Amino acid sequence: MRNLIAFFIKHNFLFVFLVLQGLCFVLMLRNRNYQGSRLFNSTNAAVAKAYETSANTKAYFSLREENDRLAKENAILKNYLKSNYAVLPLTEYKKNDTIYKQQYTYIDAKVVNASVNRRSNYLTLNAGSSMGVGRDMAVVHPEGIVGIVKAVSSNYASVMSILHKDVRVNCQLKKDGSYGPLIWDGKDYRYCLLTDIPTHARMKKGDTVITSELSGIFPEGIMVGTVESYERRQNEPFYTVTVKLSVDLKKANHVYIVKNKFKTERDSLEKLSQTQNDD
């Protein structure tokens, strides 16, 4: 017996090694059969924390793709908004059981180039005719309006920003609906002027300005900005209102192009009545 113990002590290194190896095999076999040890796997608090931190860090590298994906999803969801559907007279469509017909569809696009410091500013979007973008479509941002499509190629669209000397968008005060064209005076990219508001309109600083149906391009009710100040023009019963734009056009990254499905119909009708008038 003493000899045996002496033998073990002499070769303790080998025996400890063999015991540990045996332990490893027991662990391995147990791990094969069922969940194994609860302590030594990746649900262990420290291990899980390390992996979580790693995953969180990795998530930062794919933020761009994630953003694109969400913007796309938003565009799809916006297509389902009830306000994009025009109510059609029941009588005519009763057979089809169609009450709502979609008037506005949204196409998501990314701003690939933009300026705010010129007198006539343009944006370039990475969506073109291949995605259904056409001339004179409205471009909006979740926070406000951006501009109007001026030209399209198959994959890009050039947009006249609302900071453009030739762009006029009909806007109205949300409060009482008095409307007028919104223009840019070329001074500050954060402010536009809402002209031709009749003097009987009551307003105060902070009142909301939204797009008007009259613009024919933008859907009604899209946020434009808030009233910053207003003054009466000389000898005219109109106010010129300085509007603080709600969207920061310097930072607009993702925008939506709004397609008015009834635009052709409306335009041709308006044209028709005008020519008849002229005759």
Added chain:
Amino acid sequence: MTTDILKNSIRFVVLILLQVLIIQNIRLGMYIILLPYVLFILMLPFETPRLLLLATSFFTGLVMDSFYDTLGLHTAACTLMGFSRYYLLKFISPRDGYEQGLKPVVEDMGFVWFLSYAGSLILIHHFYFFFLEVFRFGEILRTLLRILLSSIGTFSIIYLIQFLFYTKRRNR
């Protein structure tokens, strides 16, 4: 002595994190699996008591197994590696033992020594590891190829780490 323990503990944490947070995400296909965390066992001081060496190796493997959900696999390979290290160092030691203050790194011992030392231990570790992992001899050629390529990969990374972090003193 205390600084040695501290240094090795820090190296342990850093290497484990390197392995599980970075190296694990490098996917080079079926045949190359990089396990440079074994550098920790390689770099334990020459004077480490042999039982402590075994215990440390065992613990290292256990931690790796917790991260990889392969309970026992890394542990077995690491324990064998620690065990072999003791005999290997004895076998390739100079006639009058290792000089005081030297560490088992390229800088102190030279490239040829490090290649034979680290190379053989990595081979032992990987050989055991990959055979235990597949647990059958049917795929022996593929397993051998994995062992060879992975060992080369692991050694390259370990050499790179040594090159980056342990060659400063010579330049001074």
